[in-house]
Structures are given as structure tokens and as C-alpha cells.
Amino acid sequence: MAECHPVGFQWVMEARLRGAKVFHIDPRFSRTSAVADRYLPIRAGSDIVLLGALINHVLSNELYFREYVLAYTNAATLVSKRFQDTEDLDGLFSGFDPETHRYDPSSWAYEGDEESEAEAAGADSYGARGAGASARPPSDPTLRHPRCVLQILKRHFARYTPEMVDELCGIPPEDFAELAEAITANSGRERTTAWVYSVGWTQHSVGAQYIRASAILQLLLGNMGRPGGGIMALRGHASIQGSTDIPTLFNLLPGYIAMPHAHRHEDLAHYLEMEGADTGYWGNRRSYLVSLLKSWWGDAATEDNDFCFDYLPRLTGDHGHYATVMGQIDGTVKGYFVIGENPAVGSANGKAQRLGLANLDWLVVRDLTLVETATFWKDGPELETGELRTGDIATEVFFLPAASHVEKEGTFTNTQRLLQWREKALDPLGECRSDLWFYYHLGKRIRQRLGDDEIDRPARELTWDYPEMGEHRDPSAEAVLREINGTGPDGRALSSYRELAPDGSTRCGCWIYCGVYADEVNQAARREPGSRQSWVAPEWGWAWPANRRILYNRASADPDGRPWSERKAYIWWDAEKGEWTGHDVPDFDLRKPPDYEPPDGARAEAALAGTDPFIMQSDGKGWLYVPSGLSDGPLPAHYEPHESPVLNTLYGRQSNPARRTYDRPENPYNPPGSARFPYVFTTSRLTEHHTAGAMSRSLAYLAELQPELFCEVSPQLAAEVGLVNGGWATIVTSRTAIEARVLVTERVRPLRVQRQIIHQVVMPYHWGYGGGGLVTGDIVNDLLPVVLDPNVYIQESKAGTCAVLPGRRPRGQALLDLIEEYRHG
Amino acid sequence: MADGGWISRWPVIRQLKGEDGRRDAARSARTDALRPRTEEADTVARSVCPYCAVGCGQLVYVKDGKVSQIEGDPGSPISRGRLCPKGSASKQLVTHPGRQTQVLYRRPYGTEWERLDLETAMDMIADRVVRTRRETWQETHEGKEVRRTLGIAGLGGATLDNEENYLMKKLYTALGAIQVENQARI
């Protein structure tokens, strides 16, 4: 965090000054490790073992926050008799189909729900929430029933012991004990513990389950919805949170509404029936979706035509980033827009990316500089090896210069869900334009070219009128933000998603952002200085939803609505006024009393009790066990990375059985357990650079601060391989080999795993061959395979295997020969 | 400081006399005359750092139609005026000479970039979208209505504005392009 989110880390240091204990658990020693109380090096790809052992420690020593767990989680809920755990099936959950490598999750359901959930989950068939479950499933408040969630958890995690942590993570029992003691001592009524993660947890073939494991631990310890608690995802880009909220992601519509699927959804009614439960806030999904359709198709969207639900194109499977690249190589994808992104450097298996680019009809790249994705036909590494020739590449390339963040106005959503409006400082130079300008004017031009054909109807009837401003006729970003916010029947800006209606009388481009333009004021532009307001700082920017700064903050009070303790008071029930109050905007129905019991047949939020804080869930509970919505199991289980030098000793399954692989010639994998690739490989970032480097390699200050690609290795590995500090190393995988300067340092500690020494090689991935960079270097992501987490289709970049050789890599054909030798040798 | 000639105020002399060279004795008349660039700015825009998702506040100073300085915004309760090396270097991000300001075009099989004016490029891109969409249109797939094209795809970075992402998703969806992805997947 100190390395990649330095200014955010000041708050960790503040907390430390006030007595907080900071643990840093990471394969790589970074600036964070340097100032943490304890640094625990861990083998990349083994975190579920560690988290599972912490869960086991909490459960077997009865250290969980019993009152919180009983009232606010599904610990007492009974699970179907048909459910079988990894304990019963040696590393598989019930419902696995070995032919398709997919699960049928119906047996994971709560008791009584088995029949309603028969569809396989996955990024392409569910939105962020998955299908629903009953609001009031059978339960055992004594927590003793063998099929209640808590007992299932106990059995499931029993094998996650400190010895296993020692054996698989390389963390010795005394270090584990210190960590376990610290987090349990710092949880409960008076204290909270926070977990902070980043792509070191997500970029794995079992990445979503890393976060799940952390969620289980935090729920058991009562650390969710409370100040100083939570699980904080530190995101790497200025508005990467915004890019998921208002997604340019294939499986989502704005506000985490699932894209319709050809085989699951016939019409609007059928879609709404299939897409989740009727209880909890998703029970209002008709209002969210109809308001979105109304804001896109305006008066053309009517009750009679299903509000143009048919205009939405349908998914039929995986249409994600890597599937798209394979489609380019296969020739089905002809045209490609790359906007402020550099997949030739930033995505896994760069060669596959560039082969895809070279097989397009046309490519549009918009960026500040000539990124490698725009110039691959001129200077890509495949030209040097002879795999591509400039004169043979048919791709037509358009490069359009972009406006920078100071040359346009608009909002970023930061890692805390906070929208902040940026004022425009000046006009862009020359032909630089914002992406807002580009898409708006492209849309206008496309619409001019449409006929009265049926296939053109959705584009023809699209609402596409925004006020134009200035010499370049820039569309008004505030008008777009106002459309996102939504308007009521009177045409005025709405102030809350609770005003959205299911009948087409309201419009809203993204329901979770409704309120950002409340009272016709751009709330994201608010700038009351921090020194002039409370520590929660509610008047700086605007956080979705409803300007709430901590989600699910009802859980900061006990079931009766009183703060768990004075120290940790945040939101509480004011019985006199008959409403929730506190330091933040309550994430709960303002006037729903703690003793509210839902009447039979209640829907949406009315179906949740006054003690149900997790209002997006169908039962209002924090899910220790996930009965539906995940594609690789209702509980986290440790599986080794797809490429690992270590045997999974927890189960008879080496890797995540549901992971997505692409078995294609462009994407060869290191053979499992291969002695040719003995070292663990992981990638990282540096303070002085930004991801694929397009925004940092071309800056003189930053280029000077970190001029060259390097690999960090321990003195022991350096001695084993013959590497010299400051010299060169060649790092080899089945994809390619790259060269880097060697940094020999004791910061990288070899780990003792399964009675052998495991060496880890850590490499930052900011360099490339061009991109207007003042400094260049080989592309680290070229080493990585494409193997994906089955829930979210993120690639496993954080744990692989490699070989290391002293010296520089060979050039041209000799490079291909080397790879060939390693692949098969 | 006692009045005297410029020599007695010369920092070297003062430091030789034992005054602390890390404090006032480092100041010269020239130092005193220096004014921060920010004071002379014509306008100041309240902005946000474009790199990571911490979202530090920035103040963007403009003088004579050029960015003259970018500083941390002390009002921000997130950053309290601080910026890390990337945020501090962001004046270079927006002013460095490697920034492209012209449209470039590489024709099929071409070996060099060519110039194209923006209007022409926009028309050519619109033509290609319309043509490719028609050529690759799928009304049905495996017997189900899909009304889409798999011929056009998009990949966006995660430093785009929400408003930009919104128009992108809206337009792509209306055109039936579904392979619309973002750094957020990666």
C-alpha cells in the first residue's frame, strides 16, 4: 500500500501512531514492509491456506463475535441435505461436471431452496449478486445443527492448521500465532481490524475466493459495517471503481445489473424472474432496469414494448477480454477500439494480444502517447523474431490523441466509492479530444449513416442529445452526469434510488449513482475542506450509494440499535425521533426500527427485519456460506495456482477444478510440477510508475527515478543460478523469455515449503518497447499465461513458475529456439 | 537580522559566523524575492490525480493558456495536500513533449504513419463501424435471438471518466457490440 497507494497509506501510519498494529503479508518486501510492525513473507498463491487457518483458529477457539454472528450472518441457516463439501469429495464440491469443468450449484442452496437454483453460475450468466435465496430459510439459533452454516464451516476449515500454513505458505507457527492473536484481540465490541488487499489477491485462478475467505473471517470477528473494520480493495487506477459501477464490462449494465443472456432470458418479465430474489434491495430491480432503459430509449421505451428490453444484445457465454483476443486471432473480431489502455504491455500473454491486433481489419487507439498497442506493427517483439512482418500486417490503424485529465471535466470514482468532479483547467492542444467528445461525435456520425432497417432501430431510437459547448462542440459532461443521476416524471433530478419507479415514469442511467445530482446540484463537485467538517467528511465529493461512506453501517450498532461500544459508535437508532442517526448516512431504511419484523409475503426491503444490515442480500445477512452466485464453490478452498512447483497437500485436487484455461498454441502452459520451471514468479508495481507505463515512462522525473526493468532475487537464488547484482538475468516461461537487470537483495527471502526451499522471483511490469517512453525494457506480462478465475475471468498474474538464467536473452530465431527447448526439453 | 551591507547578509558569511545554514541563514536576497509560480496563475482548477484510485486532490494552475503547476489540494480530506511521486509529476504528464497532438493513420500493410485530419478520421471510423457491424451481424445464435455483433470490440482503460464510460456502454450496447471490456477485468 505504501508502494502503490502512498498517500492513502498516510492513514495507516496515523493509525499506527495511535497504537494500531500493522502486519504486512506479501511475497515481496516493499516500502510497506519497511514500516509495518511485522512483515510476513508468504509464498505467492497460498493465501487461502493462511486465511483458512485464521478462520479455523477463530472457530475452534470460539473466538468469534457471537452476538454479531448470530444476528447478522447466515451462521445459523441450514443448508440442503444434498450439499457435499470438499471434505466429502476430496477437493470437489457437489455438482461438479468433469466434462464441462463446471458446477451445478443447486445442491449448495439453503434447505428448501434447492429447486429454485439450477443454473450454473459464472461471470457470463450472473451479475455481481448471483441468484437469490429465501428471506427466511430454516435455521438453528443454537448453532449446533450439523447442517447449519457454522458447523459446515467448522468441518470445512478444520484441516487448515498452523502446520499447513507452515507447509504451504512458508509462514512458521510462531509467526502465525502472533498474527492470529493480534486480529482476534483487536476485534469485538471495542476494537476492529481492517484487511486491505489489492490485485495480489484477485489475480489468481481462485481469486474471488481469496476475498471470500477474508469476508468470512471479518464477518466472524464482527468487523463489517463498522468504523476501522471492513475489507478494503485498493484499486490501481483513478476510476477503476467507476469502470465497474458504470461498466465497460461485457457482463454488466450500469449499477451491477446483469446483461441478458440468450438462453436464460426471454423477455423482461422472464429476465426479472430469473435474475435474483424478490427480497432485499435487489427486489426492486425492475425499477432500476426500467429506469435505465427509459434513459437510453426515452419515449420509444413503453410498457407495451417491454421498455425496449429487446434492444439489449444477448450474451451466450464468455465474451471477456481474453475471449475477445482469441476471437481476433481466429478472425471473428474485425474492429477494435482501445481507449486509454495498452493491452500489448498490460495484459497477460502479450504475444497473443499482439497476434490478435495483427489480425484485425481496423484498430482505433486513443491515448496521450503512442502506446505499444498503436505501434505493434512497427516495433513489436514479433518483428524481431520474424513471427510477424510489417508488410504482411493488414490492420488499418487510427491513432487519435486524447485530452488529459486537466483538459476535460468529469468524475472519477476512487477506491472508496467516492465520486470527485474535476474542473477543466484549459482546452486540449491540437486534435486532442476527450473520450466523451469522441464517443458522442462518433455516435452522431454513425446515426447519420443508419437506415430504417430493423437492426438499426436501437441505435436510431437511442437518446443522444447533449448540449454542445465551446469551439470543439464538446458534449456537456454535467448533462451526462445528470442523465446518470436520473430524473422524475416532472423532469427534475432525482435525489435517491428509492424514488425509482417500476412503471417507466422515472429515468436513471445508473441507479447506484442516483443522488449525485440531487437538487440539481453536482454533488460530486462539493469541496468543503476536510478541516471544516467531521472526520467522516461527508461534504467532500459524493459516495455511492446515497453518500454513505461505510457500507452496511447498520451493523455498527447492536441488534437493539445501540452502538456496540462508545469507542466504535457510528450509526445508532434514535428512539425518540424514531430514526437512525449517527456520523454517516445510515445504510438502512431511515425509519425502520430495530424490532421491525417483516409481515408474510413482504417484498424487497420490507422483507428484511430491523436487524438485517446486509440489505442487498435476499436474507439481509452477511454470507459466511454462499448458497448461489459463485461458480467454484460456496466456500473457499485452497487450490494451487495453475502453474506451481508445489503439490496441493490439502486435497486430491491440485488446482481450481473450475478455472478457465485456453488450450491453444498461442497460450502454452508450463507443465505442472516441471523441474524446468522451478521458481515461483510474481509481478508487482513501483511507486514511481503506473501499470503498463503509458502515463509514467514518458515523464522525465519518473523515468529517472526508476529507469530500468529489474528482477529482485535473494542472495541464495543468485548463488544457485549465478546471478550478479547489477548484471543481467533471463527469465523464461513457456510463453517467452525476457531480460532484466538483477537486484540481489536480502529483502527477498527464500521460503521453506514442504521441506524444500522455494525461491520467488519478483518483477515490476511497467516497461515496454516504445510507447513514447524515455526508458524501455522487456514486457514482463509476456511471460504470463492466460488462465482465469471462473467467477470474474481475471487472469492469474500473481503466481506462476519460471526458470532463471544468467545473462541477456537471445535475439531473433534464437529466442524462439530457447523457448522451444524449455517447453519440450 | 541586523541591517548592514549585502556582504553581511550574504548567507556564506552568516553561516561562517555560526548561524544555522539549514534555517534562516540559507536565505539570500534572491530567495526573498522569489515568488511561487502558483501566485501568478491566471486560473486554478480543482482537480483529482489521474493515476491511482486514492483520488488525491489536485490544484491545477494555468498561466497564459499553459499549465504552470500542479499541486496537492490541502482541502482534500483524503490527501490533505499531499501527492506521491506520480501525482507530483503530473504537470509533466500533461505537458511533456512526447504527447501526441495529431491524428495518425497507418494504412493496411503500410510501413509508416501518415497524417489524417480529425474530421476525416472520424468519418472513416464511423464508416468502418457501420460496415463491420452489418457484415458481422447475428440476429440469432443457436436458435436464440441475440441481435448483436461479435465483429466489433472495445477495451477501455480505468482512468476514463464515469461520463465517458457511460456514453461508451450506451453506444456500444445500442449497436449490439457486447465485447466491451475494461482494465477493471484485468
Ligand code: SF4
Ligand atoms: S498522488 Fe499518488 S497516491 Fe495520490 S492519487 Fe495520485 S498516484 Fe495515487
